[in-house]
Amino acid sequence: KNEVEQSPQNLTAQEGEFITINCSYSVGISALHWLQQHPGGGIVSLFMLSSGKKKHGRLIATINIQEKHSSLHITASHPRDSAVYICAVTNTGNQFYFGTGTSLTVIP
Amino acid sequence: EPEVTQTPSHQVTQMGQEVILRCVPISNHLYFYWYRQILGQKVEFLVSFYNNEISEKSEIFDDQFSVERPDGSNFTLKIRSTKLEDSAMYFCASSVEAGGSEFFGPGTRLTVL
Numbered sequence: 001k002n003e004v005e006q007s008p009q010n011l012t013a014q015e016g017e018f019i020t021i022n023c024s025y026s027v028g029i030s031a032l033h034w035l036q037q038h039p040g041g042g043i044v045s046l047f048m049l050s051s052g053k054k055k056h057g058r059l060i061a062t063i064n065i066q067e068k069h070s071s072l073h074i075t076a077s078h079p080r081d082s083a084v085y086i087c088a089v090t091n092t093g094n095q096f097y098f099g100t101g102t103s104l105t106v107i108p
Numbered sequence: 109e110p111e112v113t114q115t116p117s118h119q120v121t122q123m124g125q126e127v128i129l130r131c132v133p134i135s136n137h138l139y140f141y142w143y144r145q146i147l148g149q150k151v152e153f154l155v156s157f158y159n160n161e162i163s164e165k166s167e168i169f170d171d172q173f174s175v176e177r178p179d180g181s182n183f184t185l186k187i188r189s190t191k192l193e194d195s196a197m198y199f200c201a202s203s204v205e206a207g208g209s210e211f212f213g214p215g216t217r218l219t220v221l
Contacts, residue, residue, distance in 0.1 A: 096164075
């Protein structure tokens with residue numbers, strides 16, 4: 001049983017396309033995190049949110065607490081956005097649960 | 109820009125040996141974490157640490173594992189008697205506040221033979 005489910009698992013897009021990655025969770029959370037894992041393995045935290053919406057450059061993250069759902073959007077995608085995007089949540093006991101990741105490939 | 113560092117980048121060990129993975133969190137951060145990622149699998153939470161004690165740990169973090177902050181800068185993960193299935197990438201992270209944005213280290217790849 002996965003507390004965090006992501007879709008799609010794999011995504012290929014043409015450069016410039018608008019991309020959406022979805023995350024659903026089944027536990028009560030204190031925060032939701034979007035992480036980016038590069039092909040070399042390094043992990044970068046993109047967003048931490050507990051309500052509403054956050055924007056950073058071409059990246060937008062939204063969360064709907066009632067529906068237990070979050071989306072990560074990438075506008076004007078670029079090949080350098082190619083990475084694995086991971087959704088993770090911390091529950092009210094500060095335990096972490098990770099999704100299996102969405103592998104994004106942006107083709108020039 | 110401050111960053112989390114980890115050493116070594118790659119550790120190879122024999123089954124049954126003890127290993128210590130080292131991390132230097134960002135200096136003003138108060139919360140420290142260890143995660144692991146077995147090749148091809150998702151990232152898994154191991155343990156969180158605050159105020160010199162473990163605040164949360166997962167089922168994976170059994171008696172073979174321990175963490176320590178031996179001085180003001182290092183944060184270590186010790187595996188007492190490694191098993192083949194401990195082979196994974198181990199990531200350290202730190203944050204200013206609980207559940208806050210985390211900064212991840214580059215990882216240590218542990219290979220148990």
